[in-house]
Amino acid sequence: MTSLAGWNFTKFAEGIRALGISGPPVSGILPGAQHGTDELMTNFASVNFLDLQRREDVMDVLVDATRQYGLGSGGSRIVQGVTPPHLDMEETVAAYLGKEAAISFATGTVANIGFINALANTQSFMPGLAMVNRDTVFVYDRDAHWSLWKAAEGLKFGERLFSFRHNDVESLEEVLKEQQGKRVVVVLESVFSIDGTVAPLHEMVEVCRRYGALSFVDDANGFLVYGPEHRKFAREYEGLRQADFVMVSMKKAVGLEGGLVAGPRDAIQAFELLSGTGSFTAGMSAPAAAGTAYITRLLSEKEPQIVDDYLEKVANFRMKLLDAELPITETETCFSSVIIGDERKCVEVYGAFLEHGIRVPPYLYPAARRGQAVLRIIVNAAHTEEQMDHLVEVATKLRAQGLF
C-alpha cells in the first residue's frame, strides 16, 4: 500500500475541516436564488445571475440538443469534431463581439490556458508547420484571474512576464515603454468579480495599439451584460470591441458551461492546433453550445430587457446595502463584495450568515489578494424583495455585533 507518510495531506485536510469548508456545499435544485437539499438557504453565491436555465424555452433547447447530439463529445474538437450548434454559436458570439471568428472550449479556464499556450510557446508539428514564440512577452493586469496566471507559470517573471497596477493605464504604459521592439501580448480583464471594478478598456486598448502590442480581454464577467450604449460602461465596452482577442465564459450571464476566444480568423484557426486545449481535452458540450447560441440571441436581440431589468435590480439591491451603511465595494456591477480582510475572519462571518439561512461565499487568497478576503454578494434575477431585505437585516445585525 502506498504510504502518505511524508505528505502533508492529513494535516491540510484537518486544517480545512477545522474551517468548516472541507467539501463543496451540496444542493439538490437548479443553481440560483436558493440552494440546498432538505432545508433551502437563500443563495447569493450563484454566478448564473440571470437564472435563465429555469426558463422553459432554454430547457427545451438544452433537452432537444441533448437528444440529438448527446452530452458527451466523443473526443476532442480536432479529432472528433464539433456539431452544427458549435459552429452556429461560435459565429453568433464572434459577431456579437465584433470579431471575425471564434473557437470554443470546455470552460473559460481551458480557453485562457489555450490562448496563452498558443502565444507563449514554440511548437513544431512537422516541417513547414511550426510557430516560434520563444521571444513573446506578456503583460498582465496584476489582479488577472487565476487561470491566466496559471497559464503563464512557465514564463520567467521580469523576462517574459510583467505586470502593471490593477486597472492603471499609466502603469500599463510604463511597462509597454520598456518592452518596445518586442512582440507583446497585454492581458486585460473587463469586470473583476472580486471587487466589481471595471477596466478602462477604451484607454488601455488604445495604449496597446500605440505600442504595437496585441490586446486580449478576459470578459468572463461582463459578456452579454455590458456593451449596449444605454447601459453602464458603454465606453469601456467600446474599447473591448477594439481589442484583438476577447475571451468569454458561459458560466455567468449565460448560466451554462463553456468558454470561447474570438479574434482574427487566421489566428483563431491556428488555435485549433496551437491552443493544445483544442486537441488534448474535451470541448464544450453540444447542448451548452446550442443553449449559448440561443441565449446570446435572446439577450442581444429578442429580449434585452431581461438584462436591463436585472441591472435595475442590481442598482436597487446595492441601494439597500448602502442605505444600511454596509461597506460594499464601490463600482456598481453585479458583483458587490464586503472586504473582510483576514481569511479566517472571513470564513467565520460566512458561517454566521449560514446560521441565518444565507449563503454569501468567502473569497480568499488566491482568488482575492492575500489579507484582503471578501464576502461576495451576487443578487440573482429570481431573488425576491424579502430575500434581499433579509440579507440586509442579517448583515446589519452581524455588523452591530462587531463581526465585520
Ligand SMILES: Cc1ncc(COP(=O)(O)O)c(C=O)c1O
Ligand atoms: C475573469 C474570469 N476569467 C476566467 C474564469 C474561468 O471561467 P470558467 O469558470 O468558465 O472556467 C472566471 C471564472 O470565474 C473568471 O471570473
